[in-house]
Amino acid sequence: MDIDDILQEVDPTVYRIPQEKRDLQELTRAWIAERSAPELLPWPPNDLFERINAAIKRQIERVEELTGDMDPKSNFALIVIQTELERYKYLVRSYLRARLAKIDRHTLHYLSSDALRARMSDIELAYATRHQALLHNHYLSSFLSSFPPNLQNLNDAVGGISMIETPDLDTAVIIRLLKDSFVEGRGVDSDGALQMKEGDIVILRWADAKPLVEAGKAELV
Numbered sequence: 001m002d003i004d005d006i007l008q009e010v011d012p013t014v015y016r017i018p019q020e021k022r023d024l025q026e027l028t029r030a031w032i033a034e035r036s037a038p039e040l041l042p043w044p045p046n047d048l049f050e051r052i053n054a055a056i057k058r059q060i061e062r063v064e065e066l067t068g069d070m071d072p073k074s075n076f077a078l079i080v081i082q083t084e085l086e087r088y089k090y091l092v093r094s095y096l097r098a099r100l101a102k103i104d105r106h107t108l109h110y111l112s113s114d115a116l117r118a119r120m121s122d123i124e125l126a127y128a129t130r131h132q133a134l135l136h137n138h139y140l141s142s143f144l145s146s147f148p149p150n151l152q153n154l155n156d157a158v159g160g161i162s163m164i165e166t167p168d169l170d171t172a173v174i175i176r177l178l179k180d181s182f183v184e185g186r187g188v189d190s191d192g193a194l195q196m197k198e199g200d201i202v203i204l205r206w207a208d209a210k211p212l213v214e215a216g217k218a219e220l221v
Helices: 003-010 019-036 048-067 072-105 107-111 122-142 206-214
Strands: 172-177 181-185 192-196 201-205 218-220
Touching: 019 048, 019 072, 019 218, 048 072, 072 107, 072 122, 107 122, 172 206, 181 201, 181 206, 201 206, 206 218
Parallel strands: none
Antiparallel strands: 172 201, 172 218, 181 192
């Protein structure tokens, strides 16, 4: 939570954050969280990416309008707009690449249930489905076709052991508390719990930090 959020909560009628600035803040937080979490996080709600794409389109159109203007003031404005545009584009590209890397690494896992499929956007879901189909066809043509039919599946769970590789939920992450919270963590030798204050920084296993992040009590940093 930054100063804009605090002021907005104190008096939302007096201090209003422009929608475009709020969208950039949300995109930045989503980018940081996605790069930090070991598993795919839910796709941003409330049409965030639709608004971001519309903002990028407006910036591109503005750049095109100013490109042929030789006025020094307009040229300076063009440099500022282009710099802001590149920041938007970098965040979007890096965010989507982080998500696609996770989908590529654990495609079957994210296609295995409705809850996990719901974390992906429609385009990501189509990509994951097509990616897995191509991969399975490649394996069939390479070696799986020589196996008995009952051994050709890539998602068997015979003997209680699943063939589907899943993200490591014990990966360490760093979170910042957004509210005073009771934090519990599992250790190698023993578990621990501590009452912590807003703004405190904690290193936890993702499995322990995830409930706090999902409840809005903490954010990944």
